[in-house]
Amino acid sequence: MIVLCTDFGLTGPYLGQVKAVLARAAPAVPVIDLFADLPAFEPRLSAYLLAAYADWFEAGDVILAVVDPGVGGSRGALVIEADGRWFVGPDNGLFELVLRRAKRARCFAISWRPPALSATFHGRDLFAPVAARLALGGPPPEPEAAPARHPDWPDDLAAIVYVDHYGNAMTGLRAVRLADGTELEVAGRRIARARTFADVAQGAPLWYENANGLAEIALNGGSAAARFGLTPGSPVGLHPPV
Amino acid sequence: MIVLCTDFGLTGPYLGQVKAVLARAAPAVPVIDLFADLPAFEPRLSAYLLAAYADWFEAGDVILAVVDPGVGGSRGALVIEADGRWFVGPDNGLFELVLRRAKRARCFAISWRPPALSATFHGRDLFAPVAARLALGGPPPEPEAAPARHPDWPDDLAAIVYVDHYGNAMTGLRAVRLADGTELEVAGRRIARARTFADVAQGAPLWYENANGLAEIALNGGSAAARFGLTPGSPVGLHPPV
Amino acid sequence: MIVLCTDFGLTGPYLGQVKAVLARAAPAVPVIDLFADLPAFEPRLSAYLLAAYADWFEAGDVILAVVDPGVGGSRGALVIEADGRWFVGPDNGLFELVLRRAKRARCFAISWRPPALSATFHGRDLFAPVAARLALGGPPPEPEAAPARHPDWPDDLAAIVYVDHYGNAMTGLRAVRLADGTELEVAGRRIARARTFADVAQGAPLWYENANGLAEIALNGGSAAARFGLTPGSPVGLHPPV
Numbered sequence: 001m002i003v004l005c006t007d008f009g010l011t012g013p014y015l016g017q018v019k020a021v022l023a024r025a026a027p028a029v030p031v032i033d034l035f036a037d038l039p040a041f042e043p044r045l046s047a048y049l050l051a052a053y054a055d056w057f058e059a060g061d062v063i064l065a066v067v068d069p070g071v072g073g074s075r076g077a078l079v080i081e082a083d084g085r086w087f088v089g090p091d092n093g094l095f096e097l098v099l100r101r102a103k104r105a106r107c108f109a110i111s112w113r114p115p116a117l118s119a120t121f122h123g124r125d126l127f128a129p130v131a132a133r134l135a136l137g138g139p140p141p142e143p144e145a146a147p148a149r150h151p152d153w154p155d156d157l158a159a160i161v162y163v164d165h166y167g168n169a170m171t172g173l174r175a176v177r178l179a180d181g182t183e184l185e186v187a188g189r190r191i192a193r194a195r196t197f198a199d200v201a202q203g204a205p206l207w208y209e210n211a212n213g214l215a216e217i218a219l220n221g222g223s224a225a226a227r228f229g230l231t232p233g234s235p236v237g238l239h240p241p242v
Numbered sequence: 243m244i245v246l247c248t249d250f251g252l253t254g255p256y257l258g259q260v261k262a263v264l265a266r267a268a269p270a271v272p273v274i275d276l277f278a279d280l281p282a283f284e285p286r287l288s289a290y291l292l293a294a295y296a297d298w299f300e301a302g303d304v305i306l307a308v309v310d311p312g313v314g315g316s317r318g319a320l321v322i323e324a325d326g327r328w329f330v331g332p333d334n335g336l337f338e339l340v341l342r343r344a345k346r347a348r349c350f351a352i353s354w355r356p357p358a359l360s361a362t363f364h365g366r367d368l369f370a371p372v373a374a375r376l377a378l379g380g381p382p383p384e385p386e387a388a389p390a391r392h393p394d395w396p397d398d399l400a401a402i403v404y405v406d407h408y409g410n411a412m413t414g415l416r417a418v419r420l421a422d423g424t425e426l427e428v429a430g431r432r433i434a435r436a437r438t439f440a441d442v443a444q445g446a447p448l449w450y451e452n453a454n455g456l457a458e459i460a461l462n463g464g465s466a467a468a469r470f471g472l473t474p475g476s477p478v479g480l481h482p483p484v
Numbered sequence: 485m486i487v488l489c490t491d492f493g494l495t496g497p498y499l500g501q502v503k504a505v506l507a508r509a510a511p512a513v514p515v516i517d518l519f520a521d522l523p524a525f526e527p528r529l530s531a532y533l534l535a536a537y538a539d540w541f542e543a544g545d546v547i548l549a550v551v552d553p554g555v556g557g558s559r560g561a562l563v564i565e566a567d568g569r570w571f572v573g574p575d576n577g578l579f580e581l582v583l584r585r586a587k588r589a590r591c592f593a594i595s596w597r598p599p600a601l602s603a604t605f606h607g608r609d610l611f612a613p614v615a616a617r618l619a620l621g622g623p624p625p626e627p628e629a630a631p632a633r634h635p636d637w638p639d640d641l642a643a644i645v646y647v648d649h650y651g652n653a654m655t656g657l658r659a660v661r662l663a664d665g666t667e668l669e670v671a672g673r674r675i676a677r678a679r680t681f682a683d684v685a686q687g688a689p690l691w692y693e694n695a696n697g698l699a700e701i702a703l704n705g706g707s708a709a710a711r712f713g714l715t716p717g718s719p720v721g722l723h724p725p726v
Contacts, residue, residue: 009648012648019516069705276497276504407521438555438604439555
């Protein structure tokens, strides 16, 4: 299975061309759109989201992840094997949290270049062919390499990293790391934890552990993003129980 | 064929995870995105849309439909077989019009629970595995059960149930039930029926029987939703010929 | 491979029904979403985009292209074979630039009609079945026919033809036709060429040859469309070097 996590948008031609490359090179491999709207230009926010969601996939799956404002510049191109899953994408911090949380990881530099490499679309020209080869069971590229690391990034991020279609706002915080009774604060409002939407009144806010383990802020029957003005990057306050 | 009708949005991770479950469990079954933007939190509006569009599919097809504001609460989980088509989703009225219009229908409660069931994502954890089993020819779950019914909902709904990408606004009214010469009224404007866009002047409004039998309000070459301020739930007036 | 280029939108039921038709008629043929948001009601703008992007596909591929404001009226229905690629869609100028740039082309009128042809959805009822037959290696329809031509349309269009998810604005100009040193002007601002985003300062504008050969206006790390108020149809000024 090849899993696409990008900031390309679903509607433009970008994902279509990536999928055309994959369909030619690995026609029997299912391709899944996981995210097409990762925060553009923001590898750091995406890194927390990617680590939380990649964890749900299986050994052998290939995650093709591209948030790549430096495309065509000097940043490197990576293949990472982390706990059996493959990751392919730019060396700009996008895989920092995957690496930090992995029990075992190996990293490889993509030194291969296609016959025609555009300056602005490495997702199609470079990363997709590499992902197809890995999905077909091919070996990783050589040589092993050390990606740029970001030790100053926290283990969990007290900020919004994604706003979904309902206006639910995912944070970069793993719910399991938050003490019982912790409240989250956005836009001056402290919000208590609940198990699911129906556990609070219609229109009331809650935070809950989402289906991939992140603390997520929502309203029952409405848009938390609209109510509290949340976008990717908005800060989140933490109030542990006293 | 598995047909997805949800309010999940196309861009977020939800449909991708549902499709990953389906690809693992039923890799040879085509999966079709029909609606990813059913009116959120509004099973009643979606019920009219679903009944009109499901009718176009074939016996044996599985419609996985999720508009589920009560997820994780006490609402039940259903499988319905209606005129040979399968429906899987929450017991909250979403299938009311499918049931009412079906010549033959059977209903089953999903009592099976997966090893890990999240509180907020039954689409992925519960409904998708059940849909995959049905698509592969498996038997429905047991026991037969009686879904909650909504006898107060009308047979046709004089309201907007969906606004598409062009700004065309679908009503919950079946065109075949409207007498010749009927006009529809929105935002104080009475609109006459035409066969297709080109039958009225550029920029003029019309209503027509859409390709799935619903009465739909549009402009020739523009957005009726923007012109008349239409969103799902907006009321529609009916003026039969005198 | 069948490539979908439409103004249907991704979220509504239209692409889903087209794909259901294709999945039934040609289940082994991959279907690629290339554009679902071609400029609605604007075959002329789409014609430049389509010619640039179709060129990337291979002989034998079938491009199903529908921007069809005249659906249900008197416009014809076409199959075109241009340099080995197949095109299926309405005879309204959408293929004008494909035809003009092709080394060899043949055109056929679709005289076949399905048992049930809706007035407003020929994409599903007429064009999709024809595309499926061609993708399976079937012969083109008969008879050969001459499409309506648009000799007054320029070879390259000095206007925005598409705005993507990032706010990058594609023009209808092929970069290879622009002399070295050419600047493009939008909203009173002259913009110089660069190779990639990282070649200009953060937040600065550039134009570059995009990965399919079109001149495209962008900002490094921001939205050119928002900054300069660009939408499909916005004029672009050309300043060749003096």
